[in-house]
Each structure stands twice: as structure tokens, then as C-alpha cells.
Amino acid sequence: MSEMIKKPTLHDVSRAVGLSVYTVSRALSNRDGVSAASRERVLQAARELGYVPNRAAQELRRNTRSSVAVITASTSNYYYLDLMTGIQRTLRLSDRTAIVADVAAEGVYTRAVEESLVNDLIQSRTAGVIATLTLSPQSIQLFEKWEIPVVFVDSAPPKGADRVPSITTDNIGASMKVGAHLGDHGYTDWLFLAYPARWSTRAQRERGLREAAAAYGATLEVLESENDTASAYAALSGYLAVPGRSLPRVIIAGNNPMVHGALRVLRDRGVTVPSEAAIVAFDEFPWAPLLDPPLTVLNEDSETIGVLAAQTLARIIDEQVEAERLGKPPTPVYRPEYRQEMPAELIIRKSCGC
Amino acid sequence: MSEMIKKPTLHDVSRAVGLSVYTVSRALSNRDGVSAASRERVLQAARELGYVPNRAAQELRRNTRSSVAVITASTSNYYYLDLMTGIQRTLRLSDRTAIVADVAAEGVYTRAVEESLVNDLIQSRTAGVIATLTLSPQSIQLFEKWEIPVVFVDSAPPKGADRVPSITTDNIGASMKVGAHLGDHGYTDWLFLAYPARWSTRAQRERGLREAAAAYGATLEVLESENDTASAYAALSGYLAVPGRSLPRVIIAGNNPMVHGALRVLRDRGVTVPSEAAIVAFDEFPWAPLLDPPLTVLNEDSETIGVLAAQTLARIIDEQVEAERLGKPPTPVYRPEYRQEMPAELIIRKSCGC
DNA sequence: ATGATCCACCTAATCGTTTAGGAGGATGAT
DNA sequence: ATCATCCTCCTAAACGATTAGGTGGATCAT
Numbered sequence: 001m002s003e004m005i006k007k008p009t010l011h012d013v014s015r016a017v018g019l020s021v022y023t024v025s026r027a028l029s030n031r032d033g034v035s036a037a038s039r040e041r042v043l044q045a046a047r048e049l050g051y052v053p054n055r056a057a058q059e060l061r062r063n064t065r066s067s068v069a070v071i072t073a074s075t076s077n078y079y080y081l082d083l084m085t086g087i088q089r090t091l092r093l094s095d096r097t098a099i100v101a102d103v104a105a106e107g108v109y110t111r112a113v114e115e116s117l118v119n120d121l122i123q124s125r126t127a128g129v130i131a132t133l134t135l136s137p138q139s140i141q142l143f144e145k146w147e148i149p150v151v152f153v154d155s156a157p158p159k160g161a162d163r164v165p166s167i168t169t170d171n172i173g174a175s176m177k178v179g180a181h182l183g184d185h186g187y188t189d190w191l192f193l194a195y196p197a198r199w200s201t202r203a204q205r206e207r208g209l210r211e212a213a214a215a216y217g218a219t220l221e222v223l224e225s226e227n228d229t230a231s232a233y234a235a236l237s238g239y240l241a242v243p244g245r246s247l248p249r250v251i252i253a254g255n256n257p258m259v260h261g262a263l264r265v266l267r268d269r270g271v272t273v274p275s276e277a278a279i280v281a282f283d284e285f286p287w288a289p290l291l292d293p294p295l296t297v298l299n300e301d302s303e304t305i306g307v308l309a310a311q312t313l314a315r316i317i318d319e320q321v322e323a324e325r326l327g328k329p330p331t332p333v334y335r336p337e338y339r340q341e342m343p344a345e346l347i348i349r350k351s352c353g354c
Numbered sequence: 355m356s357e358m359i360k361k362p363t364l365h366d367v368s369r370a371v372g373l374s375v376y377t378v379s380r381a382l383s384n385r386d387g388v389s390a391a392s393r394e395r396v397l398q399a400a401r402e403l404g405y406v407p408n409r410a411a412q413e414l415r416r417n418t419r420s421s422v423a424v425i426t427a428s429t430s431n432y433y434y435l436d437l438m439t440g441i442q443r444t445l446r447l448s449d450r451t452a453i454v455a456d457v458a459a460e461g462v463y464t465r466a467v468e469e470s471l472v473n474d475l476i477q478s479r480t481a482g483v484i485a486t487l488t489l490s491p492q493s494i495q496l497f498e499k500w501e502i503p504v505v506f507v508d509s510a511p512p513k514g515a516d517r518v519p520s521i522t523t524d525n526i527g528a529s530m531k532v533g534a535h536l537g538d539h540g541y542t543d544w545l546f547l548a549y550p551a552r553w554s555t556r557a558q559r560e561r562g563l564r565e566a567a568a569a570y571g572a573t574l575e576v577l578e579s580e581n582d583t584a585s586a587y588a589a590l591s592g593y594l595a596v597p598g599r600s601l602p603r604v605i606i607a608g609n610n611p612m613v614h615g616a617l618r619v620l621r622d623r624g625v626t627v628p629s630e631a632a633i634v635a636f637d638e639f640p641w642a643p644l645l646d647p648p649l650t651v652l653n654e655d656s657e658t659i660g661v662l663a664a665q666t667l668a669r670i671i672d673e674q675v676e677a678e679r680l681g682k683p684p685t686p687v688y689r690p691e692y693r694q695e696m697p698a699e700l701i702i703r704k705s706c707g708c
Numbered sequence: 709a710t711g712a713t714c715c716a717c718c719t720a721a722t723c724g725t726t727t728a729g730g731a732g733g734a735t736g737a738t
Numbered sequence: 739a740t741c742a743t744c745c746t747c748c749t750a751a752a753c754g755a756t757t758a759g760g761t762g763g764a765t766c767a768t
Contacts, residue, residue, distance in 0.1 A: 007500060009724055020748050025726060035746060050499060055477040056419075057724035060410040060753050088456070097474070099453045102442070120451070123409040145360060145404060229640065263644050286583065290617050292646030363754055374718050379756060389716060411754035414723050710768085718761075723754105731748075738740085 008049040016045045028053070059125070064321070067097045068313060069121050071131040073104035073199075073227065077256045078285035079302040080132065083153065086306025087130060094314050096127060103133070108226065109198065114139060122146050128313045134158050134200050149316040149332035153309045154300070156200040165316075165338035167309045169300045171204035172211075174344040178280055178298055179212020181346060182250055185353050187278065188218040191248035193236060193258045195227040205254060205282060221248065225258065232261025240265065247271065250352075253281040259295065274353040284347060293350035300344045312338050362403040370399045382407070413479070418675070421451045422667060423475050425485040427458035427553075427581065431610045432639035433656040434486065437507065440660025441484060448668050450481065457487070462580060463552065468493060476500050482667045488512050488554045503670040503686035507663045508654070510554040519670075519692035521663045523654045525558035526565075528698040532634055532652055533566020535700060536604050539707050541632065542572040545602035547590060547612045549581040559608060559636060575602065579612065586615025594619070601625065604706070607635040613649065628707040638701060648703035659696055666692050 005012060013028075014021045019038060027034045027042035028051075034042075045051075059065050068091060072080055084100070091098050101121065103114050118139045121129065129143060129150045140161040143150050150157075152166035182190060192209055194202055206222060213220040225235035232253075240247065251266075253259035259281035263273075271277050273293055281288075284299035316332050324330035348354050359366060367382075368375045373392060381388045381396035382405075388396075399405075413419050422445060426434055441452050455475065457468050472493045475483065483497060483504045494515045497504050504511075506520035536544060546563055548556055560576060567574040579589035586607075594601065605620075607613035613635035617627075625631050627647055635642075638653040670686050678684035702708050 010726095011724075021725080022727075022749080023747060026747095029726090033746065038746080050496070052473060052476045052500070054414070054479060054724050056410045056414040056479065057753090058726080060408070060414055060723095060755085061725045061727085063753070065410075119406060122406045125408060125410065142404075146406070147360065260640060260644075267644065286614060287641040287645070290614075290621065290646065291641070291644055364756095365754075375755080376719080376757075377717060380717095383756090387716065392716080408754050411723090412756080414725085415754080415756045417723070712765105712767085714765080715763090716761105719759090721758085722756080726752085728751085729749090731746105733745090733747105735742105735744075737742080 005049060008051045009054070010051070013042065013046050013049055013051050016049060017041050065125050065127045066095070067099050067124075067126060068128045068130065068310075068317075069126045070098055070100045071117065071129060071133070071135070072100060072102055073109055073133055077227075077283070079154075079256065079283045079300060082302035083132070083306040086303040086308075087310045090307045090310035091314065094318075096314070096317075098130075098310075104227075111136065118142055122148070128317050130309050130313060131155065133198060137161065140164065144331075147320070147330055147332060149313060149320065149334075151309050151313045151316070151338070153305055154201060154302075163334045165312050165334055167305050167312065167340050168342070169201070169305070169344050170341050171201050171344075172208040174282075174298055174300070174346075175205040175208025176212050177344075177346050178252060178282075179209050179216070179218075181296075181348070181352060182252070182278075182280065183212060183216030183218060185250075185278070187249040187353075188216070189249040190218050190220045190252060191239075191250070192220060192222045192252045192254065193232060193262055194222055194224050194254040195258060196224060199227070202254065209252060225261070227255075227257060229257045229260045229264075232258045233264050234261075236262055236265045237268075240269070247277050250278040250280065253279065255281070255283050256285055263291070274351050278353045279351045288347075289349060291351075296349045296352035296354065297347045298344055299347050301342055305342055308340055308342075312340075359403055362405045363408070364405070367396065367400050367403055367405050370403060371395050419479050419481045420449070421453050421478075421480060422482045422484065422664075422671075423480045424452055424454045425471065425475075425483060425487070425489070426454060426456055427463055427487050431581075431637070433508075433610065433637045433654060436656035437486070437660040440657040440662075441664045444661045444664035445668065448672075450668070450671075452484075452664075458581075465490065472496055476502070482671050484663050484667060485509065487552060491515065494518065498685075501674070501684055501686060503667060503674065503688075505663050505667045505670070505692070507659055508555055508656075517688045519666050519688055521659050521666065521694050522696070523555070523659070523698045524695050525555050525698075526562040528636075528652055528654070528700075529559040529562025530566050531698075531700050532606060532636075533563050533570070533572075535650075535702070535706060536606070536632075536634065537566060537570030537572060539604075539632070541603040541707075542570070543603040544572050544574045544606060545593075545604070546574060546576045546606045546608065547586060547616055548576055548578050548608040549612060550578060553581070556608065563606060579615070581609075581611060583611045583614045583618075586612045587618050588615075590616055590619045591622075594623070601631050604632040604634065607633065609635070609637050610639055617645070628705050632707045633705045642701075643703060645705075647705050650703045650706035650708065651701045652698055653701050654698045655696055662694055662696075666694075 010021050010024055014024045023034055024042050027039040087098050101117055103109055103117055126148055129148060131152050133155050137158045137160050140158060150164055154168055156166055157164035190213060197203055209220055223235055223239050225231045251262050253262050266273060273279055280296045282298045284297045288295040288297050320330045320332050364375050364378055368378045377388055378396050381393040445452050455471055457463055457471055480502055483502060485506050487509050491512045491514050494512060504518055508522055510520055511518040544567060551557055563574055577589055577593050579585045605616050607616050620627055627633055634650045636652045638651045642649040642651050674684045674686050
């Protein structure tokens with residue numbers, strides 16, 4: 001029975017209906033040049049045979065690709081899930097799919113992993129890249145050479161790639177909001193538990209806090225940790241274990257893994273929040289209101305950021321495809337208006353002392 | 355300068371060194387039949403030109419593919435992150451990559467989405483599939499026709515596909531453990547807040563609870579909700595809002611989104627946990643110990659399950675490739691020992707009343 | 709000198725699509 | 739009757755890699 005042919009190709013369909021592969025191809029992709037009758041026969045045969053086009057062959061021939069890569073580190077950060085939701089929802093509209101590529105899958109980030117990942121993306125001729133952390137200038141150069149457009153989210157392009165678009169939160173303004181709230185509480189002894197500066201938001205968040213601290217006459221100490229819960233735990237307990245060191249009045253956790261580590265340290269040391277030490281964190285997450293005490297948090301609108309990033313990337317890719325169709329060099333064109341900055345809001349709950 | 359050629363192909367490298375594409379190909383893929391001197395020249399030229407092989411062309415010609423798809427629904431469930439960690443770590447060893455495909459990306463699961471996803475995976479000629487929920491028999495048939503091996507994790511194959519491997523938790527045993535603990539507390543009025551039976555663990559967990567309830571003379575009510583936090587919230591508040599209905603003594607949440615919804619309902623109604631109502635949940639997650647009160651939870655070892663699933667799939671794919679090399683039909687071979695069941699442990703914290 | 713063997717390399721076919729450049733026949737205008 | 743115009747369909751050449759099946763020459767045993 002014809003339906004049992006395994007892995008039928010265009011050719012098999014062509015033979016089955018007695019029309020050339022040309023006609024079959026046009027019929028299946030719904031372009032004209034095929035009579036209604038033939039089209040019907042082709043579709044019928046394709047259905048019966050269970051024909052499914054071979055994407056590798058299509059992409060090779062058409063020189064197009066359908067998937068966009070999201071480069072990320074530490075998928076355990078919750079904001080990343082919202083971000084992906086926004087990205088996926090938007091890309092689906094233009095029939096593209098997003099794949100995630102983790103540069104810190106084995107735990108820590110290394111240059112070697114970044115390089116091999118970038119190589120991998122070029123091998124698969126990705127349509128475009130959304131990066132959640134600043135990539136190396138070399139990576140950007142490579143993507144440029146292969147005409148793969150890049151958009152940064154919540155992170156800045158590296159030096160020398162200032163034209164590359166980025167969708168970010170107004171992190172300086174946001175952290176000043178955080179600082180102002182702490183200042184209003186009358187706290188003067190702040191500790192910022194921060195992830196590494198490789199994530200460019202780190203510098204901005206620190207800067208906003210510094211300005212706020214200066215305005216309120218508070219002292220700001222910065223404690224750096226790798227970007228995961230275990231490291232945050234280790235960093236903070238190491239810090240507090242130094243003899244003679246007193247507990248800061250408030251801890252500002254740079255993101256999700258940081259606040260997780262910090263809360264564990266405080267719990268293990270029996271510190272009462274917020275009466276002995278208050279705590280505030282960047283990045284809202286679903287469990288924040290259910291913690292003990294409910295966590296005061298700075299909420300970035302990650303989903304919207306994801307939507308904007310995906311829209312921007314999709315537009316650049318479309319322009320690129322169009323340029324190629326017209327025979328122009330298809331190098332991606334970045335316009336200044338592709339840079340966008342979103343506001344963030346402070347969600348006040350209990351952990352700050354309110 | 356030659357380095358500025360955009361998108362060099364094997365042909366460009368071949369021209370640059372004055373050797374045929376055959377020789378260049380062999381040199382780059384490190385097979386023999388090339389003198390050391392030529393190989394060096396080829397590698398040198400490839401480096402200078404910035405040559406990166408085109409994966410679509412390779413896969414088309416070699417008829418191999420390097421990526422494995424993980425079919426999932428509701429990525430907000432935390433166990434999924436651990437699962438992915440295990441899968442990624444294992445696949446990396448055999449130089450394969452995992453991509454995730456969400457059948458419920460738009461929120462709810464529909465048959466149509468499953469069908470189009472399966473079609474998509476066949477188009478890209480995925481090397482193999484790891485499914486975290488029971489797929490339709492049609493999907494299984496399709497994968498079979500295209501000789502794409504499938505492994506289920508934490509879920510059973512559909513009817514008629516009993517030979518397909520699955521790595522699961524001993525859910526019946528696990529839920530009996532849960533039930534026994536509740537029985538020992540002396541609770542007799544249990545409510546199971548459950549996700550739909552499309553996830554095959556649902557039935558097993560329910561069955562174990564039922565047996566335990568019978569053994570302890572408790573009553574078990576089952577309340578079903580869609581598999582997300584908002585639905586769980588709606589389902590439970592609707593249930594409790596029925597006039598004359600009394601609060602159950604203990605709520606057993608079927609998974610992560612369920613417990614999240616339930617805790618929000620209890621908080622909004624001012625119910626004290628565990629004195630007024632106790633709560634226990636399936637699936638450990640990082641925030642569980644930090645909630646108010648710390649959550650008693652049944653811990654599946656998702657990472658190990660991920661590792662086992664990936665190993666099993668990798669082995670099947672390898673056997674398949676080997677069979678093809680020998681000219682045999684490359685249909686995947688499933689052995690009975692590919693079915694594995696893992697134990698789970700109860701992590702007792704405070705929310706159960708301990 | 710002859711033949712066998714090996715090595716380094718090449719030519720050309722192939723994977724499954726898309727598509728430029730026709731070809732043949734029907735239709736309609738003149 | 740002639741020619742232009744449409745349709746519908748075809749042939750054959752790509753896309754960028756891999757590889758079966760040679761080729762020509764060096765080396766070596768006899």
C-alpha cells in the first residue's frame with residue numbers, strides 16, 4: 001500500500017501523481033502556475049503518502065532559515081521565562097521559532113563555551129540572535145560577517161558595536177527608586193549583593209544605588225558573587241562570617257538567584273526579616289508574594305521586553321530578506337530607533353520593613 | 355583581503371588552497387587520504403577565510419541530524435528545569451544538542467498545536483524526541499514512519515505504543531508515601547488538587563492516594579484544574595465558595611502550578627497553614643523551604659530522570675545509525691530494559707503539620 | 709622490466725528541494 | 739491564417755556539502 005512508503009520525498013509524490021517535481025513543489029507551496037485540478041491531485045497524493053518536506057533541503061536551496069536563537073545564561077532566573085513567553089508569542093506571528101542556547105549550561109560561563117556556541121549558531125545559519133548578556137566583540141564580528149542580526153535584551157552591546165539594537169530596562173532610574181525607598185525607611189547601611197559585571201545591568205544598578213546612597217547619606221557596600229544561588233549563599237555567608245563585621249541594615253539582591261541565596265543565609269543564621277535586616281530584590285517572580293515575609297521587589301516588564309526584542313529582530317530580518325530579493329547586499333541595517341528603554345516599578349511588600 | 359569574503363563555502367577554501375573540495379572536506383573533517391602538508395594548508399586557509407560548514411548541507415548529504423527535541427508543556431513547572439539540566443549534560447557528551455518544544459506555549463494544550471509541532475519536528479528531521487507528556491497515538495505513528503525514536507519521561511506512552519521506552523518515577527509508591535504521612539497525622543478529609551489526566555502521572559498519583567485513603571479510612575476528594583497557576587486558583591476558590599462546603603483538613607497539590615494556586619487561595623482567604631488546613635505537594639522546587647510555612651514536598655529526582663532518558667535515547671539513535679551503516683533497515687529498536695522506574699522521597703517540612 | 713601495492717588526490721554523482729528558462733497548446737485579437 | 743498572450747507544465751541547473759570510483763605516480767619485490 002502506497003501509504004506505507006517510509007520517508008517519501010517530493011519525487012515520490014511526483015511519481016505518484018504523474019506530474020513533475022516542479023509542479024508538485026508549486027502546488028504544495030501554494031504558488032501559482034498550477035491548475036486547480038492538478039493542485040488538488042497533488043495535495044491528495046501528498047496527504048496519502050504522508051509527505052513532509054525536508055527542511056534541510058529547503059533551507060539549503062532557498063538560503064533562508066526559520067529559527068532565531070536566544071542566547072542566555074542561567075535559565076533559573078525567573079525573568080527569563082517571561083522573556084521567552086514574550087519572544088515566542090511574537091515570533092509565532094511571523095512563523096519563526098525560537099530556540100534557546102545556554103552559554104552557562106555547565107554551571108559557569110566561559111569564553112570557550114561562548115565561542116563554540118556562536119560557531120554552532122553560524123553552522124546552523126540562524127536567522128537572528130537575541131542575546132540576554134553582553135557578548136564578546138569577536139562574537140559580534142562573526143555574526144556580522146555571516147550577516148546574522150543581533151538584538152540585545154536587558155544588556156548592552158559590547159564596545160565597538162554601538163549600532164546593535166538593545167531593549168533594556170531603565171536600570172539606573174529603577175535602582176534609584178529602590179534606593180529612595182530604602183532611604184525613606186531611614187536605613188543608612190546598605191549591602192548590594194551583585195552578580196558579575198558581565199551582565200551589563202550590574203553596572204547600571206550599582207550606579208543608581210550609589211547615587212541614591214549619596215543623596216540619602218547612606219553607605220553602600222558591594223559584594224560580588226557568581227550568578228547562581230549557591231555562589232550567592234557562599235559569598236554572603238563568607239562576608240558575614242568575618243569577625244567584627246556587623247549585619248547590614250538592608251540587603252539589596254541583584255536578581256533572582258542572589259535573593260534566593262541571601263534568604264537562605266539569613267534563615268540559616270536565624271536573622272529576622274525585616275526587623276533585624278531588611279531585604280529588597282531586583283526582578284519579580286511568582287513566589288515572591290508567598291515568601292516569609294513577602295518580598296519587596298523591583299518589577300521589570302520582561303514579557304514586554306521580550307515582545308519588543310522579537311519585533312525588532314523580526315523587522316531587521318524582514319528588511320534583510322527584502323534587500324536580498326532586490327539584489328542589494330543583505331547586511332542587516334540597524335536604525336537608532338531600535339534602541340528602547342522601558343521603565344520599571346517597585347512592588348512594595350513586607351521584606352523592606354513596610 | 356581574502357579574510358573579508360562573506361560566507362565562504364567549501365568551494366572558496368578549495369580555490370584558495372588549489373586543492374579539490376574532496377581533499378578540503380577530508381582535511382577539515384580529519385579523515386585520512388590527505389597528506390599532512392596539504393591538511394595543514396587547508397586548515398590554515400579555512401581559518402583565514404573564516405570558513406564555517408553549512409549544517410543544512412551537511413545534514414542533507416549525510417542524512418544525519420544532531421539535535422534532539424524535548425516536548426514539554428508548561429515550562430513554568432520547576433521540575434522541568436532540572437530535567438533539562440540532566441538531559442543537556444548527557445547529550446553534550448555525544449555531541450548532540452537539545453531543543454525544547456512547548457506544546458502549550460500559548461497557555462493551553464490543544465491537539466492542533468501538538469500536530470503542528472510534530473509536523474515541525476519531522477520537517478527538521480529531528481534525531482530523536484523526549485516527551486514529558488503522553489502524545490497522541492497518531493503522533494507516535496508519525497514518528498515511527500519517519501524513524502524518529504521517542505522516549506517518554508515522567509509519562510506513559512499512549513495506547514498501542516507499549517514498546518516505546520519511558521523513564522518514570524514510581525508515582526504510585528510515591529503518592530502512597532504521601533498518603534501514609536497524612537494518615538499518620540490523623541487527617542481524614544483530603545482534597546487532591548489535580549492537573550488533567552493528559553499527564554499520565556495524574557492517574558497514578560490519584561491511585562496511590564486512593565489506596566492510602568482507604569487504608570487510613572480517610573475520604574479523598576479530587577478537584578481537577580488546567581495545568582497552570584491561574585486555573586488552579588480559580589478551581590480551588592470556586593470549590594471553596596460553594597455554600598456549606600467546609601475547608602478540607604489537607605490539600606494535596608498535584609504539582610508546582612497547583613500548589614502555587616492553592617497557596618494563593620489560602621492566603622487570600624486568610625487560612626492559616628497548617629493549623630486550619632495542611633498542604634503537601636508533589637515536586638520539589640527551590641523556593642519550597644523559604645515559603646511560609648516551609649512546604650512539605652514529594653521529591654522526584656528529575657535530573658537523574660533526565661540523564662537516564664537522554665542516555666536511553668542516545669543509545670537507540672546510535673544503534674539506529676549503526677544499523678543504517680550496515681545496510682539494515684534503520685527502524686529504532688526498543689528493548690524492554692529501556693523502561694525504568696525511579697523511587698521518590700518525601701521531604702518533610704512544616705506545611706503538613708509536622 | 710614487470711606487476712603489485714599504496715598514497716594523495718580528483719571527477720562527478722548525490723542528498724531533497726527551488727526556480728530560471730523554456731515548450732506546447734489553447735484562446736483570442738487582427 | 740497569423741500572431742500575440744496566457745496557462746500549465748517540464749527540463750535541468752542550482753544550493754553546499756559528502757563520497758564512490760577512479761587516476762597517476764611513487765615505491766618495492768621479483
